Amino acid sequence: SAGLLSTQLDEKWKKIWKSHPPRADAATSDTSKGKYFVLSMFPYPSGILHIGHLRVYTISDVLARYRRLSGYDVIHPMGWDAFGLPAENAAIERNVDPAVWTYSNIEKMRAQMDIMLADLDWDKEVITCSPEYYKFTQKLFIMLYESGYAYRKEAVVNWDPIEKTVLANEQVDNEGRSWRSGAIVEKKKLEQWFLAITKLAPQLLDDLKVLDKWPKKVKTMQRNWIGKSEGAEIQFLFNPSSENGLISKLGLDRVSAFTTRPDTLFGVDYVALSLNHPVSEWYSKQHPQLAKFLEEAKNLPEDSKAGFKIPGLFLSNPLTPDTYDIPVFVAPYVIGDYGHGAVMGCPGHDLRDNAFWAENNPGVEPSVVVRPASDTVAPGEIFAGKDGILNEKSGQFAGLTSKEGGSAIIDYVSKLNGLASKTTQLKLRDWLISRQRFWGAPIPMIHCETDCGIVPVPEEDLPVLLPDGLGAPLSTSEEFTKTTCPKCGGPAHRDTDTMDTFMDSSWYFFRYTDPKNPNQLFDYEKASTLMPVDLYIGGVEHAILHLLYSRFISKFLAETGAWSGGDLNGEPIKRLVTQGMVHGRTLIDGETGRFLKPEEVDESNPQVGPIIKSTGKVAEISSEKMSKSKFNGADPVKCITSHGADATRAHILFQAPVSDVLNWEEQRIVGIERWLARVQSAVDSTIEKGLDTTSELDVSKLSAEDVKLWNEVQKKIEQITAALHEDLSMNTLISDYMKLTRTILNGLESPTTSPAVLYKSTKTLLQLISPVTPANAEEGWEKLLKADGKEWTTIFNQRWPQPSPIEVTIKASGKHRIIINGKSVFELEITDTSISDDELIALIRSNGGDEHLAGKTIKRVIRPDGKPAVSLIAA
Ligand code: ANZ
Ligand code: ZN
Incomplete structure (x- = not known):
């Protein structure tokens, strides 16, 4: 029979599932295996489902359906990361309300997800730009504030001159360009809100160890991002008798510098300060030239060699405390918020310091205090290795390795005058979350104009609603800004910044556990039962920021007792899969x-x-x-409309392993279409052969071919289950489907296979393919039920097949070939054909099998029907 076109199948089953939801039958659904939370990264509602979405949501849908069929209580929700610049830009360009634009896009994309047959828990949907959601993003901010994790600080910020917004450091690339507009970022000083993610840095670093189901590559990226450096803090004192006035005016009598190379302390030729170091700022008030330099240097890149020598200012090396001979420079290459914003310059051993020195002290030879352990340094070059030997310029430490020497120098100085100590430094900075944009969650803080300072918006006044507007920053709306102080009732104004959208996405998976809760972010019990997420699937582009922020917020929420923290130290994600582009x-x-x-x-x-x-x-x-x-x-929707959702889903899984780049070639989908046609024809032939729906097989009546077919089906159940359960090898999954279909079709063509085995095999095939190709599975299932005179009930109420290979007793006595893991190893006389498996294994082991089975356990004993052979599967 010709059957329905695949696209018609989609329509037919979508309609039936609408009125008979495949998961409504709670009575028959067995969830004995516990919860399973499948999360896919929620999309930005651009209005168009692109091929990358199709890939990630197909993977999550297939795995969620599989888990559900296997008896897990699955949650597989969907939502929208709906705040952010594109809506705002659309508003400005096209004069539409960003909310209207966003919600209509969500509408479109929901329909597109429907077209791909994604089986999602729409009752759990979250939309980050809805007041019901951002009320709790705001509450989360206040919780952070009240726990000392949110603070305000004047900071030199990255200013995107095109988008006119502040950017987090993470949003600026190595060349100093904005990730949004690509413009060269400028430096600007503003009061900003920060979240103290660095407070949890030790846990964020340590707990990477418990994430044994995360890709190594992602963990390495996170580790490098946190960037822990072991080193020392060294203090260089100003001459107390100098008249620079620092000591009295600023309480400053020293410069601290972080170094990873204390072994080079004898080679310090200068100290360099960042542009916003307190000493630089104080001196800029005395020296108009320095003030001018600071102004110009602000926009220089970090690899600039520019420097300004502060006249008359010298520091002492703590190794020689009374000698004030170290000159002090201000230089843009020193990062203001790393370490102490100061560098002990060792031009003899550091390439950047060397370049700086050459530019600012031409002709002056740098001090060389370390030599390479083996070879020598070519003339004109410096030794910048970390594994040298301290030379004669390092006094009593000469001859020590860099590592020993560094430690010994710290010990010595710390005893001598306490001016050195071991420390560690992080690359990770606190998270700057203020954005001067419209389309985001307003920061729920009020600035009292009298005496109360900054006051959080009282809980009963949340959410602080965004005003109606077309994208102008909140500071331009007086109606929004003007308010009264919750503490004293006096005049006050609202904070006009909105939050970084990474804040919205740092906790959305918690909201899925209790999406309608009107009072709290989520209920303690609900979150503690459903979290952590068992499987998270998304793009590797979120490997650092989104995942790090999510881990931080999740740990914070565990720390404040909002949830139990689960069994992974408050980590939110048990297993992570990053799908390729x-x-x-x-x-x-x-x-x-x-x-x-x-x-x-x-x-x-x-x-x-x-x-x-x-x-x-x-x-x-x-x-x-x-x-x-x-x-x-490529337009996924177009592909689905011409080939059907099932074929499109199978095709996208078949083309590449999930983590690899997938080269989309639509014309290759014909292979999948042919396979799906074969599945339906297997169903049709099974029916034509005459249905035998006997539930128990009578093994003694089976032919050799029956057993072979049966056992091959069982093997495929095992392989397919492994692919879906643990390996997530979705491409081999599809090729296993194809092989299994072939096997069954061959069986159908043979005159000696029995209808009972064929019926069971075809049923099994349909069940196994149902997570990937739900419409085809359901169609075949309905045909089988109809042919059996039964009413249709959905295939998704069936339990996942369990393998049960048939073991056949040896029929012939005499010499048998012994096959271990597919390799024929020796021959053995077997006379007792009713020998048990255990006795048979013992017999094989004691007759030379041990050698081949050393350290292995026998997984399966196969006794091919009537053949003089025994096959062992061992691992
Ligand atoms: C002396 C020295 C000698 C250094 C030498 C290196 C090599 P990581 O590994 O990235 O932590 N440094 C310290 N604070 C800095 C700042 N605010 N801006 C720019 N550079 C800074 O780098 C640590 C090294 O970076 C430190 O060790 C310091 O230079 C520099 F042969 O101190 B080193
Ligand atoms: Zn007040």
Whole structure:
């Protein structure tokens, strides 16, 4: 029978599932295995479901459906990361309310997820820009504030001159460009809100150890981001008799510097200060030239060699406390908020210091205090290795290795005058969350104009609603800004910053556990039962920030007792899978390098490849990140409308392992379509053969072929289950489906296989494919039930198949071939054909099998029907 087209199948089953939700039947649903939380990174509602979304949501949908079928109480929610710049820009450009724009996009994308047959818990949906949600983002902020994790600080911030907003350090790339606009970021000083993520840095670092189901690569990225350096803090004193006035005016009598190389202390030729170091700032008031330098240097890159020598100012090296001979520079290469914002300059051993020294003290030889352990340094070069030997300039420490020498010097100085001590430093900075933008959660703080300072908005007044507006910053709305102080009732104004959208996404998975709670972020019990997330799937581009912020907030929430913290020290995610990018098939004119539109080539002859219509030459094909300018984008919805959701889902899983780049080639979907047609024809032939729905198989009546088919099906159950349960090898999953379908079709063609085995095998096939191709599975299932004279009930109320291989007793006595893990190892006389498995294993072991089975356990004993052989599967 021709059956329905795949696209018609989608429609048919979508409709039926709407009125008979496949999960409504709580009575039959067995959730004995406990909860399973499958989370996929929620999308930004751009309005278009792109191919990357299709990939991630297919993976999560398949795994959620599989877990549900296996008896887990699954939560598989969806939501929208709905605040952020694009809505605001759309508002400004097109004069539409960002809320209207966002909600209509959400509407469109929900429908697109429906088209892909994603089975989502829509009753748990969260939308971060809805007041019901951001009320609690605001409450979370106040909780952080009240626990001392949120504070205000004047800071030099990264200013994106195009987007006109402050950016977090993380949003600026190595070249100093904004991740948003690509513009070179400027430095500006503003009062900002920070979250003290560094307070939890030790835990964030240590607990990477408990995340044994995270990709190594992601953990390494997080570790490097936190960037813990072991080293020392060294203090350089000002001459107390000098007249620089620092001591009296600022209470400053020293400069502290962090170093990872205390072994180079004898080689300090200068000290350099950051532009905003208190000493730099104080001196800039005395020296107009320095003030001018600071102004200019602000916008210089961090690798600039510029410097300003503070005239007449000298420090002493703690090794020689009374000699004030170290000059002091102000230099943009010193980072203001790393270490102490000061560097002990060792131009003899550090490349950056060397470049700086050469620029600012041309011709003056740097001090060299360490030599390489083995070879020598070429003339004109410096030794910057960390594994040298201290030379004769290092006095009593000469001859020690860098490591020993560094420790010995710290010990010595700390005893001598306490001016050195061991410390560690982090690269991680506190999280700057203030944004001067409109489309975000307003920071729920009030600035009293009388005496109360900064006061949190009382809980009963939350949420602080965004005013209606078309994207202008909140500071421009007097109606929003003007308020009264909750403490004294006097005049006050609201904080006009909104929160970084990473704040919205740092806790959304908690909200899924209790999405409608009107009073709290979530209920303690609910979150403590459902968290941590068992499996999180998303793009590797979120490996650092989103995941680090989520870990921080989750640990904070555990610390404040909002949830139990689970069994992973408050970690929110047990297992993480980062799916690879989807690349598009890109056509290039080899002569000009020009990207070609699909309509510019003739692809009617697959043998020759795509011919460029205008030149008659063959176009080059490559696979590249999808972009409009390369005409290589793919529209998932279009693919689904022409091939059906099932085929599209299977295709995207089949093309590459989940973590690899996937080269999207739509025409290859024909292989999947052929397979799905074979599945339906297996169902049809099973019915044509005459249904035998006997529930118990009578093993003694089975033919050798029956047993073979049966056991192959069982093996596939095992492999497919492993792929879905633990390995997440979704591409081999699809090839296993294809092999199993072949096996069953072969069985159907054979005259000696029995209908009972075929019926059970076909049923099993449908169940196994149901997570990936739900409409085809349901269609086949309905056909089988109908042929059996039964009413349809959904295949999703069935339990996941369990393998039960048939073991057949040895029928012939005499010499048997012994096969271990597929390899024939020796021959053995077996006379007792009714020998038990255990006796048989003992017999094989004692007759030379031990050698082949050393350290292994026997997983399975197979006695092929009627053949003089025994096969052992051992691991
Ligand atoms: C002396 C020295 C000698 C250094 C030498 C290195 C090599 P990591 O490993 O990244 O932590 N440093 C310290 N504070 C700084 C700041 N605020 N801005 C720029 N550089 C700073 O780097 C630590 C090293 O970076 C420190 O060790 C210091 O230079 C520099 F042969 O001290 B070192
Ligand atoms: Zn007040």
